[in-house]
Amino acid sequence: MVTPAKAQGACDCCWAFAAVATVESLNKIKGGELLDLSEQELVDCNLAGQNGCKSGHIEVALRWFQSKGGAVTEATYPYGERQGQCKTTDSASRVAPIVDVELVKGELWLKVAVLDRPVAVAIDAQGAVLQNYKSGIYKGPCTTMQNHAVVLVRYGVSDNGDKYWILKNSWGEGWGQKGFFFMRREADGPEGLCGVAGWGTYPVM
Structure with missing residues (x-):
């Protein structure tokens, strides 16, 4: 139900990768195909309230998809690691x-x-420590100042009783566990470890 981890590279558009990942998976869950959808379209075309390769908001990106009637595929609009001119129209x-x-x-x-x-x-x-993560359950250090978007895909409990989240990152399959990582769950206050529980955003189909 989840596409492989992708790599945002030099463009700081984790917000686009996180937004797209939720739509890709929900489309499959609802009976569609598991398709690679385009982050680049968001970077180039979703301009109101967004900053392309500098920063952006997941909710704004998903609302944009809602207003357009969906997303285009990665094959149609491939990722280029930089912001460019919008190449799609309302009839896409x-x-x-x-x-x-x-x-x-x-x-x-x-x-x-x-x-x-x-x-x-x-x-x-x-x-x-997180940037150099390789395996295991990440337990810090970090603050609750949110600066990077990722995707919760599941949760679980280890053999020794440690609760964890499973998250998908956008730093490529060479990082972490093929681009995914485990993070401690329900042990770090109302905001969660590294602020993970500050806000979550997801699409509805």
Whole structure:
């Protein structure tokens, strides 16, 4: 139900990768194909309230998909690691239309939401320990100052009782565990470890 981890490269558009990942998976969950959808279209065309390769907002991106009637595929509009001129029109062939966008806060409600679909969240990813993560359950250090968007795809409990989230990153399959990582769950206050529980965002179909 989840596409392989992608690589945002030199463009700081994690917000686009997180938004697209939630739509890709929900489209499959709802009976469609598991398609690679275009992040580049968001970077180039979703301009109101967004900053392309500098920063952006997941909810704004998903609302844009909602207003357009879905997303175009990666094959149609491939990723280029930089912001360019918008190459699609309102008549573009689109898939995976969404009808609404929901926000959720707190680890309990994230746990409920992710049972049915991946949920985009933001974390503090500036620390060297997380950036050099290889395996295991990440337990810090980090702050709750959110600066990087990732996607919750599931949760679980280790053999020794450690609760964890499974998250999909956008730093390529060479990072972490093929681009995914485990993060401690329900042990770090109302904001969660690294601010993971500050806000979650997901599309509705």
